[in-house]
Amino acid sequence: MLHVRSWCLLCVAALSFTPLAEAKDWSFDVWLDKQKIGTHTFSLNQNQLQSRANFKVKVLFINAYRYQHQADETWQGQCLSQLNAHTEENKDITDVKGQLQETQFNVEKNGIKQALPACVMTFAYWNPNILKQSRLLNPQNAEYLDVTVKDEGNQSIQVKGQSVLAHQYRLNGRFQGKEKLKITVWYDQQQDWVALESITPEGYKIVYKLN
Numbered sequence: 001m002l003h004v005r006s007w008c009l010l011c012v013a014a015l016s017f018t019p020l021a022e023a024k025d026w027s028f029d030v031w032l033d034k035q036k037i038g039t040h041t042f043s044l045n046q047n048q049l050q051s052r053a054n055f056k057v058k059v060l061f062i063n064a065y066r067y068q069h070q071a072d073e074t075w076q077g078q079c080l081s082q083l084n085a086h087t088e089e090n091k092d093i094t095d096v097k098g099q100l101q102e103t104q105f106n107v108e109k110n111g112i113k114q115a116l117p118a119c120v121m122t123f124a125y126w127n128p129n130i131l132k133q134s135r136l137l138n139p140q141n142a143e144y145l146d147v148t149v150k151d152e153g154n155q156s157i158q159v160k161g162q163s164v165l166a167h168q169y170r171l172n173g174r175f176q177g178k179e180k181l182k183i184t185v186w187y188d189q190q191q192d193w194v195a196l197e198s199i200t201p202e203g204y205k206i207v208y209k210l211n
Contacts, residue, residue, distance in 0.1 A: 026126065026193060028208040032057060038067075040208065044126060047081075049073040051139075066090055071122075071139045078129055079119040080105065085139045096142045109142035116144055125185055125193045131169055138173075138181075145173035145180060157186055159194045160210055166194055 026042040030053075038055035050072055057065035071085035083098035098107040098120075105116045122137045124130055131149045138145060152168040159166070166186040173181035186195040196208040 024126070027211050028196075029211045030055060031207040031209065033205055039211075042126060047075045049075065049124070049126070069140060071096075073122060073124070073139065076100070078121065078127075080122060080137070083107070083122070083137075083139055087140050094141060096139060098137075098139075098142075107137070107142050107144075112142075114142065114144075120144075123183075125196060128187055128191055128193075131171075136173070143175045143180065145175050147174075148172050152184075155186070157195055159188070164188055164194065167191075 023043070023045040025044070028040045029036055030038050030040050032055075035057070037057050038053065040051070040053040042052075043050045051070065053067065053069040055065070055067040056063055067087075067089050069085070069087045071083065073080060074082035079100070080098065081100040083096065085094075085096040087094045087096075094110060096107065096109045098105055100106075100118065103118050105118060105120045107114050107116060116137065120137050121127075121130055121133050122139045130136060131151075134147060136145055136147050137143075148171070150170040150172075152170055154165055155168045156163050157166050157168075158164070166188050168184060168186050171181065171183040171185065172179065173183070182199045184197045185193065188194045194210055198206040200206065
């Protein structure tokens with residue numbers, strides 16, 4: 001069975017990041033191998049980020065898998081100050097809430113609480129400063145992952161039907177020593193996020209294409 005929660009984060013500026021000053025939207029078609037399974041959109045306005053995902057996987061015309069995810073994030077500079085996320089994966093429901101309080105960021109998942117450092121970043125793909133982090137928070141399941149990043153240089157990729165020279169990075173995430181995420185992300189020459197791929201633990205390839 002396909003399990004999205006292990007790879008989708010998803011749930012989305014320059015390397016010398018400046019304060020969020022203007023609104024911006026990203027809208028991706030999401031593909032599972034050769035099947036389009038849904039969309040994932042991100043809307044950034046000032047310090048507010050909204051993430052919305054809706055996937056359905058069909059096998060022989062039958063809906064075999066359903067995934068819906070929404071997350072609302074509030075940022076103070078490079079640090080997350082508030083998080084509210086709701087995920088439905090078939091019949092499983094996960095709610096994650098987070099709040100910056102003085103010297104720590106408090107996170108609660110389905111009633112289970114944990115305290116993280118005061119300055120935490122999620123997998124905020126729209127901000128390339130995540131590439132400098134050694135740990136990132138998955139807003140979908142509240143896992144605070146150890147992250148390694150490999151710079152793989154410029155690559156030519158297709159974006160909206162055109163060949164684009166983009167910088168490629170590979171992110172690997174581990175939680176409690178177990179490999180959780182394998183993600184490749186691309187930024188164009190203006191350092192805007194333009195594409196993403198992920199390999200699930202089952203070996204499926206997930207592709208995000210700008211529409």
